[in-house]
Amino acid sequence: MAKDSTPSQIATNALQSLPFDNIIGGPLNACIEAQQLEKTAAKFMKEAGLDLDKEAEEKE
Secondary structure, three states: OOOOOOHHHHHHHHHHOOOHHHHHHHHHHHHHHHHHHHHHHHHHHHHOOOOHHHHHHHHO
8 A cells, every 4th residue: 555645644654753741641640749749838828928929018
């Protein structure tokens, strides 16, 4: 069977070979993890008495 070399078929084959789950999923998972870590850090700071909002008000 002959290989179809039309431009649209070449583009389709090239796109099918890309790992979209890694290209899109990797950065998306990193953003989700960073947001969860930020919430955990903020919760710890408030529990430890490091209320950043209070310090900001005092400086004003």
